[in-house]
Amino acid sequence: MLLLPFAGCSLFEDCYPLNIKSWSATKKSGGTLNLISEVDSSMKLKFLVIPAIVIPVAVGVIPFLIGLIFSFTDWNLTVPGVHFIGIQNYIEILRDSSFWEAVLVTIEFTGLAVGIEMLLGSFVAFLLSRNVRGQWFFRSIILIPLTVAPVLSALMWKLMLAPTGGVINYLLGFLGMPNVAWLSNPSTSLLSLVVIDVYINTPFVALLVFAGIQSLPLEPYEAAQVDGASGWFVFKSLTLPMLKPILILALVFRLILSLKTFDIIYATTRGGPAALTTNLHLWSYINSFQYGAIGYSMTGAAILFIMIFALSMWLIKVWSRSVSYMTSSQ
Amino acid sequence: MREVLKVVNLKKSFGKIKAVNGITFSCNEGEISVILGPTGAGKTTTLRLIAGLEQPDEGEIYLDDTIINDLPPFRRSCAMTFEDYALYPHMSVFDNIASPLRAPVRRKQFTPEDVRRIVVETAKLLEIDKLLDRKPSELSGGQRQRVALGRTLVRKPRVFLLDEPIAHLDAALRHRMRAEMKRIFGEVKTAVVYVTHDYLEALALADKIIVLRNGEIQQTGTPQDVYFKPTNVFVASFLGDPPMNFLEAALVRKDGHVFVKVDGMLVSLGEDVDLDLSRKVMLGIRPSDMYILKGDNGGGSGIKVTIRTIEPLGNRYIVTALLSGGKMIKIKLEHRPGVAPGDKVIVGFLPSDVHLFDAQTERALWHGGESNRG
Amino acid sequence: MYMQKREELHKVWIYFGLVATAILVLFPMLWTVSLSFKVPQDITCAVPKFIFKPTLDNYRHLFSIAKLSKSVGTTSLNFPRYFLNSLIISGFGTLLSLLVGVPAGYALTRGKFKKSSTRENIAFTLLSFWFGPEMAILLPLYKLYRTFGLMDSYIGLILLYQLIGVPFVVWMSRSYFLDIPVSIEDASLLDGYTRWQTFWRIDFPLVKPGIAATAVLTFIFEWNNFVFALVVGGRHTMPVTTGALGFISYEAVLWGQMAGAIVISALPEIILAIIVQKYMIRGLTFGAVRG
Numbered sequence: 001m002l003l004l005p006f007a008g009c010s011l012f013e014d015c016y017p018l019n020i021k022s023w024s025a026t027k028k029s030g031g032t033l034n035l036i037s038e039v040d041s042s043m044k045l046k047f048l049v050i051p052a053i054v055i056p057v058a059v060g061v062i063p064f065l066i067g068l069i070f071s072f073t074d075w076n077l078t079v080p081g082v083h084f085i086g087i088q089n090y091i092e093i094l095r096d097s098s099f100w101e102a103v104l105v106t107i108e109f110t111g112l113a114v115g116i117e118m119l120l121g122s123f124v125a126f127l128l129s130r131n132v133r134g135q136w137f138f139r140s141i142i143l144i145p146l147t148v149a150p151v152l153s154a155l156m157w158k159l160m161l162a163p164t165g166g167v168i169n170y171l172l173g174f175l176g177m178p179n180v181a182w183l184s185n186p187s188t189s190l191l192s193l194v195v196i197d198v199y200i201n202t203p204f205v206a207l208l209v210f211a212g213i214q215s216l217p218l219e220p221y222e223a224a225q226v227d228g229a230s231g232w233f234v235f236k237s238l239t240l241p242m243l244k245p246i247l248i249l250a251l252v253f254r255l256i257l258s259l260k261t262f263d264i265i266y267a268t269t270r271g272g273p274a275a276l277t278t279n280l281h282l283w284s285y286i287n288s289f290q291y292g293a294i295g296y297s298m299t300g301a302a303i304l305f306i307m308i309f310a311l312s313m314w315l316i317k318v319w320s321r322s323v324s325y326m327t328s329s330q
Numbered sequence: 331m332r333e334v335l336k337v338v339n340l341k342k343s344f345g346k347i348k349a350v351n352g353i354t355f356s357c358n359e360g361e362i363s364v365i366l367g368p369t370g371a372g373k374t375t376t377l378r379l380i381a382g383l384e385q386p387d388e389g390e391i392y393l394d395d396t397i398i399n400d401l402p403p404f405r406r407s408c409a410m411t412f413e414d415y416a417l418y419p420h421m422s423v424f425d426n427i428a429s430p431l432r433a434p435v436r437r438k439q440f441t442p443e444d445v446r447r448i449v450v451e452t453a454k455l456l457e458i459d460k461l462l463d464r465k466p467s468e469l470s471g472g473q474r475q476r477v478a479l480g481r482t483l484v485r486k487p488r489v490f491l492l493d494e495p496i497a498h499l500d501a502a503l504r505h506r507m508r509a510e511m512k513r514i515f516g517e518v519k520t521a522v523v524y525v526t527h528d529y530l531e532a533l534a535l536a537d538k539i540i541v542l543r544n545g546e547i548q549q550t551g552t553p554q555d556v557y558f559k560p561t562n563v564f565v566a567s568f569l570g571d572p573p574m575n576f577l578e579a580a581l582v583r584k585d586g587h588v589f590v591k592v593d594g595m596l597v598s599l600g601e602d603v604d605l606d607l608s609r610k611v612m613l614g615i616r617p618s619d620m621y622i623l624k625g626d627n628g629g630g631s632g633i634k635v636t637i638r639t640i641e642p643l644g645n646r647y648i649v650t651a652l653l654s655g656g657k658m659i660k661i662k663l664e665h666r667p668g669v670a671p672g673d674k675v676i677v678g679f680l681p682s683d684v685h686l687f688d689a690q691t692e693r694a695l696w697h698g699g700e701s702n703r704g
Numbered sequence: 705m706y707m708q709k710r711e712e713l714h715k716v717w718i719y720f721g722l723v724a725t726a727i728l729v730l731f732p733m734l735w736t737v738s739l740s741f742k743v744p745q746d747i748t749c750a751v752p753k754f755i756f757k758p759t760l761d762n763y764r765h766l767f768s769i770a771k772l773s774k775s776v777g778t779t780s781l782n783f784p785r786y787f788l789n790s791l792i793i794s795g796f797g798t799l800l801s802l803l804v805g806v807p808a809g810y811a812l813t814r815g816k817f818k819k820s821s822t823r824e825n826i827a828f829t830l831l832s833f834w835f836g837p838e839m840a841i842l843l844p845l846y847k848l849y850r851t852f853g854l855m856d857s858y859i860g861l862i863l864l865y866q867l868i869g870v871p872f873v874v875w876m877s878r879s880y881f882l883d884i885p886v887s888i889e890d891a892s893l894l895d896g897y898t899r900w901q902t903f904w905r906i907d908f909p910l911v912k913p914g915i916a917a918t919a920v921l922t923f924i925f926e927w928n929n930f931v932f933a934l935v936v937g938g939r940h941t942m943p944v945t946t947g948a949l950g951f952i953s954y955e956a957v958l959w960g961q962m963a964g965a966i967v968i969s970a971l972p973e974i975i976l977a978i979i980v981q982k983y984m985i986r987g988l989t990f991g992a993v994r995g
Binding site for chain 2: 885887888890891892893894895896897898901906909910
């Protein structure tokens with residue numbers, strides 16, 4: 001039966017070490033079996049990472065470094081000749097009022113948009129987390145703006161915000177508001193862009209926070225219920241602290257991605273009117289492709305890069321602190 | 331009995347942690363060797379080194395007198411069960427058990443009919459033949475464990491490596507499986523290396539016990555050796571529940587006899603006892619080797635204690651008692667103690683049950699019992 | 705009784721909020737859809753019409769190139785071409801990202817590195833490529849591509865799009881591979897399979913759904929890109945994102961056709977999203993939540 005072969009070990013390979021002896025012998029003489037030696041396979045695995053590093057480096061890091069070099073030159077497409085001018089660009093840019101205006105726009109836009117998105121998104125996440133009938137329908141609806149291209153959503157809004165014949169003005173007319181040229185009016189253009197950005201990105205915050213809410217543990221809440229804690233107390237001392245990591249994560253993503261907003265601005269206002277919606281990212285594009293000042297605009301891009309880099313380093317430190325705080329308290 | 335597996339001076343570190351620090355042992359055909367130790371002792375690492383899942387920093391591993399250090403796992407004649415069973419979740423029980431037989435290295439040897447026959451027979455042996463079409467997620471813990479076992483049996487390896495196979499089963503099932511495995515491995519004449527942290531399991535199953543602590547072997551021997559003649563304090567206290575009591579003691583010579591003096595009581599060790607009397611010693615005595623004498627009279631030789639608590643465990647009683655110096659000892663009795671907390675009684679024990687350890691090195695010096703040397 | 709009434713009142717408010725959110729989210733899209741079916745007069749008239757006679761003219765114009773170029777004058781629009789370009793660039797881009805990223809993700813979980821923190825560092829550094837302002841790369845890249853003749857080429861764009869795909873695929877596939885217990889792979893190695901065989905019979909089947917969802921999301925993210933195509937793309941390779949802007953020019957604004965273009969451009973991604981709904985949460989939150 002099954003177990004008998006053990007005694008004589010005649011049927012199956014494993015019982016006889018003959019294979020082992022002959023295999024080792026072949027290995028010593030460097031036979032072809034060396035090719036399938038899997039002993040060090042884990043050591044060789046790490047080389048699979050190389051293409052994934054090489055391509056982004058080639059298409060991303062190297063151009064960036066080259067661009068940094070540009071920022072130390074006076075390269076302008078309208079003027080022949082390229083010379084090294086050291087940090088002159090950087091000094092000049094700090095005296096350029098258009099640069100500072102762009103910085104201001106960046107801060108205003110990002111601050112307002114992200115602030116609203118965090119609040120609104122958290123609120124929507126809360127709504128979505130309630131157990132009501134048809135919850136799946138609402139949760140799926142939220143996903144849609146996330147997948148539609150931001151440019152396309154911005155264009156949709158451009159259609160709606162038309163001064164005459166635009167449906168937004170029509171609806172607001174019921175509230176007694178006159179027709180406003182939302183995107184071209186200096187006093188409303190940035191605000192309109194904020195609205196568009198909020199529309200596009202709130203679902204992201206909502207989804208992230210919603211997922212965070214779903215993964216909250218039940219036990220603390222049950223304990224609080226037994227203790228008879230009030231709703232507000234529960235929110236302040238249980239929900240909020242436990243959601244902190246996810247909220248910070250959402251903030252990190254939104255802040256960083258918002259600082260480099262480009263497509264929705266370009267598609268709707270091209271940075272106008274009078275550069276009132278030009279943030280730093282768009283500023284570098286315009287200086288390059290409209291004025292040809294590649295070296296100079298690269299300076300702006302580099303500064304933006306440094307801003308984002310510094311901010312993300314700091315935010316990520318905050319985030320990891322909040323996460324370790326969470327896990328250690330468990 | 332042929333020697334199947336030999337491990338010589340195995341060393342493995344992970345970063346600064348020395349998981350395995352110079353281990354040497356051997357296993358014979360048909361023998362169950364149990365590696366016993368607490369968590370983190372290096373038991374699993376040792377198993378993985380034998381299996382080839384890790385490479386040792388130093389040392390050699392021999393299988394049937396051939397060095398297998400350079401062989402990849404799939405070339406070694408070892409089969410292993412994992413603590414979490416490691417069943418393939420997307421395959422049926424049948425495919426899980428058949429998996430080793432279908433490996434390309436062996437493909438030429440087994441036809442599909444062979445595979446079916448072997449798997450079904452193995453399943454019948456483990457009483458899981460009705461579950462062959464199920465997926466692992468549809469099985470209970472005990473069933474999964476048997477599937478994992480089946481996967482190793484099917485390979486007919488030279489060495490079975492079992493990593494805490496019954497640790498996650500409930501108590502009743504664990505007892506049953508202990509007996510089952512003793513039976514199965516009894517019929518199979520391969521070497522078995524069994525890893526556990528449960529000393530009872532080790533005592534019940536093992537032909538040879540290897541006690542491991544912090545990557546180093548503390549003692550190798552039969553269950554009798556390890557239980558009755560532990561080589562150091564660690565081994566003595568690890569095998570036993572409640573663990574052995576240790577009391578500070580000193581050696582004195584009186585009238586040609588050597589006594590050990592503990593808490594005012596003198597225990598005779600005999601005449602020709604070759605011990606360094608100047609060393610401080612620790613007296614070790616198992617809770618099950620102590621008994622309670624009532625009253626202050628009686629044979630005189632005993633330790634004065636005050637009863638603290640009595641824990642009834644069905645047909646057994648664990649009594650915790652306090653010595654005058656503040657130290658606590660536990661006594662295990664098979665009958666009702668007839669005392670109550672707060673009582674002052676005398677606890678006695680036989681010299682033949684005494685173990686002496688060096689207070690500093692913690693090595694055993696002397697064991698009562700058949701032979702007197704430690 | 706009181707508690708029940710309070711509960712029900714709460715529910716009403718919640719429903720109200722949810723419905724309001726749904727309306728706000730869907731309205732712009734539904735409005736755009738309606739615009740795409742309107743005649744030019746209905747679109748530009750002062751009072752927007754909610755009830756109108758639908759027409760397929762806009763769509764017909766979109767797909768007939770001759771009519772498009774005639775109507776706008778100098779700029780020639782070619783929507784089918786834009787759509788095809790998006791498919792080609794995003795499709796091959798995603799494919800390349802998968803080919804490069806999945807093995808890398810696997811290597812980062814099972815490979816042995818000198819320092820164990822290297823793996824997370826690599827994965828995280830790759831992800832941080834998403835944080836960089838594109839202009840910082842595009843300005844020099846403009847010149848580089850010009851020099852090497854990669855401007856307005858599929859290869860140039862597909863390579864550039866890897867900055868989007870590779871970090872994401874590596875990050876997500878690493879997350880999925882981490883879910884597989886190492887002991888299962890060890891068991892397979894001991895059964896007699898090589899690491900290569902183990903990958904295909906154990907890891908790959910278990911990770912397939914996750915990788916599929918990652919592929920879909922990568923496709924969507926690459927489809928959505930605008931900046932890269934703007935700077936480095938051109939007449940031949942223009943995808944729908946930059947192409948949609950062509951409907952607004954100094955001569956005329958083709959509202960209806962633009963609306964139609966938006967609808968068709970957004971449709972594939974919405975459909976894809978609905979298909980992989982279940983895995984979306986994990987992908988969209990970058991693995992922060994297992995869903």
